[in-house]
Amino acid sequence: MTDRHPLDLPGLRPLWSAVHDRLSTGRPVSRVRSGPLDEAGREALADLLGLDRLPGAEPAIPLAALDGAVRDACGRPLRDVVAVILGPIHDRAAERERKTGQRDALWGWLAGHEVVTAQPALLEWVGQLRTNGLAEGSPDRTRDLLAAALRVLAALPAGGEPLPVLAARLLDGDSHALDDGTRLSSLVLRALAALYGTDVPDGAEGRRALWGRAGVADDELSATVLVVGLRPGGDGPVARISRICAGAGHPVSLTLAQLRAPGEFSGSPGPVHVTENPSVLALALQRFGRHCPPLVCTSGWPNTAVIHLLRRLADEGASLRYHGDFDGEGIRIAAHVLARTGAAPWRMATDDYRAAAPRVPAGPDPGRLTPAPWDRALADAMAELRTAVVEEVVADLLLDDLAEHRHGVQ
Structure with missing residues (x-):
């Protein structure tokens, strides 16, 4: 002793x-x-x-x-x-300083993560977490939890997988990692709410709806993408249907089920332009008819079918060019599409916005603004002018751009 x-x-x-x-x-x-x-x-x-x-x-x-x-x-x-x-x-003072430094480094890492910088609307999520606190014990445990959430967010919109299948695929085989009520599930849903500009759901039905919006367990038949002028090669059903409709000057609505089993499909020659609103497709068909260049519509926030098709086209070598509304929601949708498909912005720069804003002198307010990753000055310009410019206002400019690509359309 x-x-x-x-x-x-x-x-x-x-x-x-x-x-x-x-x-x-x-x-x-x-x-x-x-x-x-x-x-x-x-x-x-x-x-x-x-x-x-x-x-x-x-x-x-x-x-x-x-x-x-x-x-x-x-x-x-x-x-x-x-x-x-x-x-x-x-030395409690030194320990507090050390922990403060660790927390600051953690939040700096999260705010600078590629998933967040690609979709700056997620900075609101980061701010909420930092303000409200995220008690997971050590900073290392907290970072592991956030890394798992980022891994899920990077994979969304999902390909229509059920939530347990998605969880098992992304999270070390743990099919229950995203079960309702888990810390990780709550984190991801709060991020999706910030991304889509909605309230965090407080009931099971609302949480299921938010997961569904992110492509989890989408109905393969109800999830569709609207396309005009798409002429992929190959003799699979999707390629043939698309060519027939394009040749007749008609749009085609492709289901997620069709896109998952397209058969022989070799992509589409030349660039593929992407718009947010179906009205632009209608105007393109009116002007070009059966000579319309390839044009895909997200119909607002893209569902799984939209992302699936755009990724497939990109994989086949198509260059994707995206245009959407100049308002807060439109900028977030654009950031989402660019981050998920590799598309490039199309007439979505600050100069494009400033040139278009006088066309709607009494235009609606753009609403909640978040940074545009492709042009950091854009959100500042929109905050200055406080004018939303929807796609229809600049449709003539978009159609003029499309006209340059008719030469390859028979």
């Missing part, structure tokens, strides 16, 4: 505890007030300090005087003696 230190007297324990606590703050200490000392403790302290009378029950003692007395008594400094009696002395 280890011998006790000579100054480790029961009566002095309140004093040593007070000294240990004050030194552990990491701040300068000049005086220590002891906790209540009993008669034996007061006598022991009087002996230690060489007092001619007993101190009070809760004496305030200059630290320098106490340190000198301890050195005289045992030849070691006060800090060492207290550490022997009660254990290591910590």
Whole structure:
């Protein structure tokens, strides 16, 4: 059994505890007030300090005087003696500073992650998490949780997989990782709410609807993409249907089920332009008819069928060019499409917006604005002019661009 230190007297324990606590703050200490000392403790302290009378029950003692007395008594400094009696002395101020630095680094990492920078609407999610706190124990555990959420967000919109299948594929085979009520599921849903500009759902039905909007367990028949002028090669059903409709000057609505099993499909020659609104497709058909260049419509936020087709076209070598509305929602949709498909912006720069805004002098307010990753000045310009410009306003310019690509359309 280890011998006790000579100054480790029961009566002095309140004093040593007070000294240990004050030194552990990491701040300068000049005086220590002891906790209540009993008669034996007061006598022991009087002996230690060489007092001619007993101190009070809760004496305030200059630290320098106490340190000198301890050195005289045992030849070691006060800090060492207290550490022997009660254990290591910590530096809580340094520990707080270290943890603050770790938290700042964590939030900086999250805000700068490629998934967030590609869709700046997610910065609102980052801000919410930082403001409300995310208690997951150590910063490493918190980072692991956030990394898992980012991995899920990077894979959305999903290909219509059921949620357990998606979870198992992305999260180390754990099919329950995104079950309703888990921390990870809540994190991802809060991010999707920020992305889509909706409230965080508070019921199971609303949560299922938000997952569905992100392409989880989409109905293969109801998830469709509207296309005109698409002439892919190959003899598969999707290629043949698309060519027949394009040759007749008709649109075609392709289902997710068809796109998942397209048969022989070799892509479409030349660029493929993408718009947010079906009305632009209608205007293109009116102007070009059966000579319409390839044009795909997202119909607002793209569903799984839209993303599936655009990715397939990109994989086959098509260059995708996207245009949408100049309003807050339109910018978020554009960022989403660009991030998920590799499309390039089409007439979506600040100069394009400033040139178009005078066409709608009394236009509607653009609503909640978030940065455009492809042009950091765009959101500032929209905040300055406070005018939304929908695609129909600049449809003539878009159609003129499409006219340049008719030469390859028979």
